[in-house]
Amino acid sequence: MNHVMKFSVGVALSLVTLVPVVQADEFKLSNNQRISCSRGLSPGKLNTATCKSYAYLFDIKTSEYYRCQVSLALTRDNKEVINVQADGGCTRKPRIFDTDSSYSFDATETEPPNTNSFFGPGGYSIWASDNTNRKVRGCITISSGLGSDISKCLDMTFQ
Numbered sequence: 001m002n003h004v005m006k007f008s009v010g011v012a013l014s015l016v017t018l019v020p021v022v023q024a025d026e027f028k029l030s031n032n033q034r035i036s037c038s039r040g041l042s043p044g045k046l047n048t049a050t051c052k053s054y055a056y057l058f059d060i061k062t063s064e065y066y067r068c069q070v071s072l073a074l075t076r077d078n079k080e081v082i083n084v085q086a087d088g089g090c091t092r093k094p095r096i097f098d099t100d101s102s103y104s105f106d107a108t109e110t111e112p113p114n115t116n117s118f119f120g121p122g123g124y125s126i127w128a129s130d131n132t133n134r135k136v137r138g139c140i141t142i143s144s145g146l147g148s149d150i151s152k153c154l155d156m157t158f159q
Helices: 002-018
Strands: 027-029 034-042 046-059 065-076 081-093 103-109 123-130 135-143 149-155
Touching: 046 103, 046 123, 065 103
Parallel strands: none
Antiparallel strands: 027 046, 034 046, 046 065, 065 081, 103 123, 123 135, 135 149
């Protein structure tokens, strides 16, 4: 499994570097990456391990962000690795704030589906703040289970 982890990290890093960067200091990678893995048994005593990881790339000037995902599936028998498949990419998401400024950002994913997962694969939360003003916005996106995601953002009030 150590090889799977090293390969997953390598693929994730290579995907993030594929995103075009205008200036190096305008894009920041989220500090809260997650990885989840599952194992399964196939007919003929084959073992399959699948790992997925998510990260977010944030444009600190425009508050536009990209949700990046990398996955790796490894199939083996008792003696050798039979198949390795990797996939991934980044999907552009809308701006969090309407105007350009200097923003900070973080994101987190829900845990993978389980018996407690009512709405399917779960969702993610995004937090962004304006570095020049006291302004914070929290956004939550969840899967509706009906084919489209539901996303809402809320400006925080300060008391």
